[in-house]
Amino acid sequence: MTLGFKKIPLYIIAVMLLVFTGFPFIYMISTSLKSRSQFFEEPFALFSSFNLENFQSVFEMGLTRYFLNSILVSIVAVFVVMIVAALASYPLSRMKFKLNKVLFLLFISGMMLPIHATLIPIFKLTQSMGIFDTVWALLGPYIAFSLPISIFILTQFMQEIPKSLEEAAKMDGCNHFGIFWRVILPMLTPALMTVLIYNFIHLWNEFIFALVLISSPENMTLPLGLQDFKGEFSVNIPGLMAALTLASLPILVVYLFSQEKVVKGLAGGAVKG
């Protein structure tokens, strides 16, 4: 698509947007490389020093623990979501039955749901299950709230797999589980990748359930841990910026290595193809 605007104004707009979106990152990284005294002397100088001490002190303060908790809970939740959502999407997209539409709508409407509407009951439930203030407390809500978008993405994709493949398998004596396992699942890989990326990034960054269900520092996930750092680092801003840089790094690295996939994944069901 070419609209045919003049080139120089286009460059100016492009660079302005670049500064608007990119500058906070530069500022964050640059500040994380300063010592405290350097920061107070010249808070705005960019890349005036390359001091890695802050990163070391952040790890000493327990960032590793938050990292491990986040990795554990995100990976387990995403894995379960992929299986459970793929199973549910099969009959929803490829079998005719009375409750099909109702069930589908029930799942999909979860995308519109404010988490707040479930917060107090889940808080009580987690307490009565005896898993309050453990990483496991997050698994249930994370899986449940990832199901709607995942089922949406997977059903859309499954609808487009030709029926003829399924019928051939039926002739060979496959039942529905056989069809799902041998025919559908192998073709589902791209859609499952989308589900994986979308949910992983969202769960990696999830905050409110962690805020309500976890209170001890050793069980905190990364976002909650960062929020907790804020108090301890109130006088050590470069330290806080080092923590933020480290916390943002994994997703940024994944993004730089597989941009197209991440972009598609994050646009999720909203963008087709």
Add this chain to the structure above:
Amino acid sequence: MDTPIKVAESKTVVKQASRTHKKLKNALTIGAFVAPAIIIYAVYVLFPIISTLMYSFYKWDGMGVGVFIGLQNYVDLFKDAIFWRALTNNTWVVLTSVFAQIPLGLIMALMLFAPIKGIKFFSSVYFFPFLMSTVAIGLLWVLMFDPINGIINSIINLFGVENISWLSETNTALFAVLLVIVWQFAPFYMILFKAAIVGIPDELYEAAEIDGANPFQKFFHITLPLLMPTIVSSSILAIVGSLKAFDIFYIMTGGGPNHGTELLGTYMFKQAFINFNMGYASAIAFVMFFLALAVTIIIQVMDHLRKKKGAYGV
């Protein structure tokens, strides 16, 4: 003794039996596929919503059993000035999302198709903010808005404006957080628009060029009308997302100063987990649920009517 009629009867019985048997088997198969999802979804989504509605009829501190007070929580809520303040602020988030995020996202998407060098690099950076965790974004911008050490003040100083304590004054705090929301979410709409722009056939622009259309005419007569469905679906996402807004406000201002940036989400959280007014908080939560539901239904109905009319020709 079997009469022929009886034989025929028993045959149909057998047939019916095997049909119900098949039906049952089919239902069991479907059930097995769907059961894990339904169970998890019911436990963590459906039952909690019903429980929230139940709790909202009680005065309850979260311990033991509450006292049933009927609709009193809702009566109190509708008389509560902070509730209305929060609702107004949520509306501001909706307006900012629709009228600032979406247009900016559109401009960013258009830039991705501009005939300039290094556009791949530009587009990679444009997307960065959407990848960062909201907590990290909040903490980073709190520093940038800092009255003394913040870079925003040092920028406005260049233009001769005095330092502003952005986040501790009621009228600037809301503006500051809304700016951050635009920063964070514009890239998301950029992606949605990018996908839609790719789908516009080049012939349309070529034809317009032959007719001597200028860039603005091309934009307003080709690009914009063909992006209408995307603008509508983006607006839906923006409105519903805005009703749910919580994280960035909680991190940056906690709803303060003096409830200046209070949202339904932050107010509900405070009532539930700081004041332990679980019943009252449930009423707020249920209002949030109701609003999201109402907006979704209204938009679905409008979308249905639009499709019936076949507007936008798509």
